[in-house]
Amino acid sequence: MSHERVPVAVLGGSGYTAVELLKILLRHPGVRIAAVTSRQAEHVADLHPSLFGRLDLRCEPFDADALKAKGVQVAFGCLPHGTSMESIPPLLARGIKVIDLSADYRLKDPAVYQQWYKEPHHDAANLAHAVYGLPELYGDRIPGATLVANPGCYPQTAILGLAPLVAHRLVELTGIIVDSKSGVSGGGRTPKLSFHFPECNENFAAYAVGTHRHTPEIEQVLTDVAGERVEVVFTPHLVPMDRGIFSTMYATPTRAVTDAELLELYRDYYRGQPFVRVRTTVPATKDCAFTNYLDVCAKVVRGGKVVVLAAEDNLVRGASGVAVQNFNRLFGYDETTGLL
Ligand SMILES: NC(=O)C1=CN([C@@H]2O[C@H](COP(=O)(O)OP(=O)(O)OC[C@H]3O[C@@H](n4cnc5c(N)ncnc54)[C@H](OP(=O)(O)O)[C@@H]3O)[C@@H](O)[C@H]2O)C=CC1
Numbered sequence: 048m049s050h051e052r053v054p055v056a057v058l059g060g061s062g063y064t065a066v067e068l069l070k071i072l073l074r075h076p077g078v079r080i081a082a083v084t085s086r087q088a089e090h091v092a093d094l095h096p097s098l099f100g101r102l103d104l105r106c107e108p109f110d111a112d113a114l115k116a117k118g119v120q121v122a123f124g125c126l127p128h129g130t131s132m133e134s135i136p137p138l139l140a141r142g143i144k145v146i147d148l149s150a151d152y153r154l155k156d157p158a159v160y161q162q163w164y165k166e167p168h169h170d171a172a173n174l175a176h177a178v179y180g181l182p183e184l185y186g187d188r189i190p191g192a193t194l195v196a197n198p199g200c201y202p203q204t205a206i207l208g209l210a211p212l213v214a215h216r217l218v219e220l221t222g223i224i225v226d227s228k229s230g231v232s233g234g235g236r237t238p239k240l241s242f243h244f245p246e247c248n249e250n251f252a253a254y255a256v257g258t259h260r261h262t263p264e265i266e267q268v269l270t271d272v273a274g275e276r277v278e279v280v281f282t283p284h285l286v287p288m289d290r291g292i293f294s295t296m297y298a299t300p301t302r303a304v305t306d307a308e309l310l311e312l313y314r315d316y317y318r319g320q321p322f323v324r325v326r327t328t329v330p331a332t333k334d335c336a337f338t339n340y341l342d343v344c345a346k347v348v349r350g351g352k353v354v355v356l357a358a359e360d361n362l363v364r365g366a367s368g369v370a371v372q373n374f375n376r377l378f379g380y381d382e383t384t385g386l387l
Pocket residue numbers: 058059060061062063064065084085086087124125126127128130148149150198199200232233234235236237361362365366
């Protein structure tokens with residue numbers, strides 16, 4: 048298929064997901080970066096020296112009319128949740144599609160959003176038609192979407208790690224344990240005390256125990272996959288490394304299973320999916336670093352529990368890579384364009 052390059056905008060240009068996205072978009076043959084918005088009136092390469100000589104563009108303030116006038120067809124929202132749902136409605140109203148990397152349009156029920164995000168949802172109208180952008184599960188819904196809610200970083204490891212098991216009811220659907228670890232870039236570039244070098248270096252700790260806002264996202268999608276309520280205990284940890292997420296999931300099988308059966312099950316479930324690698328060996332964050340791959344391996348251990356191990360790069364597969372996967376589906380490109 049031959050395409051004109053699609054003019055795109057990146058919102059929240061100074062952040063980590065934005066720079067990762069810009070690097071991918073620069074090597075995408077079907078994209079023209081028409082605008083980068085930021086509250087900082089800087090050249091993009093001054094905010095991100097790694098883009099020096101690669102992108103000659105000044106950041107501009109967010110203005111939906113100005114983006115429309117530039118012919119922007121799709122905006123990638125790299126903004127914090129809360130801010131995102133303020134910026135997105137004027138874009139949609141002007142016919143600009145949006146791939147939102149924030150969590151604002153992931154949870155179907157605004158009351159659940161308020162419960163876990165501790166603020167009311169302000170855009171229920173657009174929430175109602177947002178498509179959850181996890182291509183391996185909802186790929187068919189993406190081409191016709193106007194608003195794609197890019198999935199969360201931790202949730203992708205848990206959802207893709209557990210989906211084959213819950214889809215086949217091979218494990219009990221409640222009490223599944225999701226024990227996750229993230230590198231510090233998972234917290235973004237905006238400074239915060241716990242990400243300050245002396246605080247997190249040589250340190251390892253859990254946070255948001257029992258309260259992390261990715262819990263309802265994981266449950267919402269796995270419940271959809273199972274067709275019955277799934278409940279997880281999700282505990283995130285901060286690891287003193289730059290990037291990567293590793294999740295270990297523990298589930299109780301509903302009948303005796305073997306490693307060979309699990310391998311077959313996962314291979315079948317992800318057949319034809321270019322970015323999920325079903326492994327026979329234990330994955331590691333370095334195996335997926337700087338790539339859009341999510342590696343997964345399921346094993347039966349002593350006592351009969353099933354243990355699932357999943358690894359990804361939080362900034363690529365966890366955010367900007369999967370956003371481009373969604374872009375490819377929206378605009379009819381091969382799913383892997385720009386990503387291999
Ligand atoms: N980091 C990760 O691994 C992942 C992040 N995400 C999500 O992607 C989004 C972006 O994350 P990330 O890039 O890490 O975050 P960063 O903190 O690195 O960047 C966010 C950018 O948003 C802009 N911004 C911040 N506050 C405001 C505000 N009040 N009003 C307007 N703009 C604001 C800033 O850009 P500027 O100063 O240029 O205006 C800032 O650089 C978030 O919603 C995050 O939850 C999703 C998956 C993984």
